Amino acid sequence: MTLAEILHPSCALFLDFDGTMVDIAPHPDAVHVPEPLLAVLQEVKDYLQGAVAVISGRPIAQIDEYLRPLVLSVAGVHGAERRGGDGTLHLLDTHPLDHVVEAACALASRHPGLLVENKRGSIALHYRQRPELEALCLATMQQAVDESRGLALMRGKMVAEAKPGGASKGHAIEDFLAEPPFAGRTPVFIGDDVTDEAGFSTVQRLGGVGIKVGEGESVARRRLASPATLRQELEAALAARSTRTA
């Protein structure tokens, strides 16, 4: 089944960012947003009467910067922050991260190439430049999280993140679906990473469609090969819309 067949005007579309809309890059700051993607997203937003949201591990401010001048609804930091369809900002309670920051920074200072990313309520330890240190990074972060209050460890692509225990992409999608312009629509969530599995489960439980980009185990019942394929399929869905309404 293609995205053109799935994406009807009564859908709400939820999109992950890294690895889904844009290719994975060697460094978090090195991602490239292809120019045509912005135009496609604007058109899809119009088609779905505003019911398009980005569901990302990145902060909302970063997503805004990458998608500028487009402004979309966004859940950032795995749902710890969320800007709804009316522009209202919802912030989950955060928990002290000092112990995790200390542990992650101490490890990074001993191992050049490790990168500590500090977000509101969350700390990410990236090991893409030092993949051989994966086990050490995961163990260090897990121990620091276990010794902290209210945090959970989440694995991503070459990254271990400590985030608020209550934050999840699935919850963020449910919160969007309780509000206009998302309420009453069939949810479609497209993502690429372990962190997106909660989102796939949520939309499928609600009668919607989960689509995994790329390879790897997933609960999602549909697949797309790559971010480039996603862009092509969105363009095809828009073209099919023109044909349908012509």
Ligand SMILES: O=P(O)(O)OC[C@H]1O[C@H](O[C@H]2O[C@H](CO)[C@@H](O)[C@H](O)[C@H]2O)[C@H](O)[C@@H](O)[C@@H]1O
């Ligand atoms: O939920 P997402 O929108 O997919 O964000 C997940 C994380 O993305 C970023 O890290 C990942 O992408 C980087 C750029 O391609 C890559 O270098 C890194 O290895 C990946 O883990 C971002 O830096 C994180 O904050 C997000 O949580």
